[in-house]
Amino acid sequence: MPLDWVLIIFLVFAGFTIVSALMVVFSKEIVRNVVWLAMTFIGVAITFLFLNAEYLAIIQILVYVGAVSVLILFGIMLTKRRLSGGGKCEY
């Protein structure tokens, strides 16, 4: 039986999506969580590509990666944070 490359690539990206979705929950640093969330969105967009929904994939990247995750990051960075290694330097 010849190798079904489409299936293999799909499984790789599906695994990537699931692992990054798990990392959103289990990662400790909150900004890294958002990065993993963006990776999950990209993985979902690739899944849409496998379903022949190119337009939906493009809109997924445009809206979720380009806007939603940036807005979440924005919200996080407006909160107080201690610079690591910087002592009492807060802003």
Added chain:
Amino acid sequence: MNGLFLFLQGISVWLMGIVGWIFDFITLHGIADWFRSPGVVLFVTTFLAALVVFIVGFLISITFIWEERKILGRLMDRRGTQVGVLGLFQNFADGLKAFIKEIIIPEEVDVWLYNVAPVILIGISALMIGLIPLSPDFALANLNGGLLLIFAIFSIAPFAILIGGWASNNKYTVMGGMRAAAQLISYEVPLLLSLVGVVVLAGSFNLMDIVQAQQHAGIWFIIPQFLGCLVFMVAAIAEVERIPFDLPEAEAELVEGWQTEYGGMRFGLIMLSEYIRGYAASMVAVILFLGGWDGPSFIWPEIWFIIKVFILFAIWIWVRGALMRVTTKQILGLGWKRLMPLALVNLAIAIAIKMAGWI
């Protein structure tokens, strides 16, 4: 299969023929036949085509830096770069210098995110080059949603900028990153709205179809869509963080903005990706409003396209030399109170023209 692919297919058939001959010579006939099979030839062809398109885009972006330094020098009454023929080699020298510098990772940075932010930036910039055709014969892809995909990729950049600024663990980089993200997100709205007029007139998201529509109508879309062109230019300058809108890297306030902590080749890649983004934005502007590769046929369409792109970029440099940096209040007021209504008016004009059936 366009001209570029056909040309490179000949080269890769020849290359794989040589490789196959070598393997035949050492009596590994199975491997030789595998190298000469159509799948491998197609793979090598695609790889070569991607390489050619990337190298062309890279060289044009480097020439953009040269053009900027020369014209800016003339505007400031000096000569600009001097190394080599017309100063063309200065950028290669700078690139080599950035390349051989030591990689310094500051203490207490988030190493993984710090390293991955320039990679994302240069990756999405190179992807944009690959998606934009220089002519029907010099193109990697001919997608139906090409325009949307380009701007989807364009919109990933603020994400990379924010995580780069955050990971550097420095007040100035975080402030620069936040300014960049705010500016990029708010200017994406008028940018995308100003495109819609052209899409309505051309009836397609496909870049080649848009140029074909302009050739067919016999008029470049800058004339019916002048407002859209204006909005697009201003928003695109803001999107690539060039000087009237360079709040994210305001040298007088924040040290170098979000890229303060980057050094060596990482800084070189960030600078290069900014110019590649500028190149991509002016290419899209030329395709949408200035007819793309449309022009008299005594020189190649690719050359027409590149000439138009260089002239457009010269206007950007002129703007950079003439105007001063806007303030945060002005930038938001300009984006939401001026560009947004203008883009909507432009869309109404486009719909009216389409309804009247003039184009």
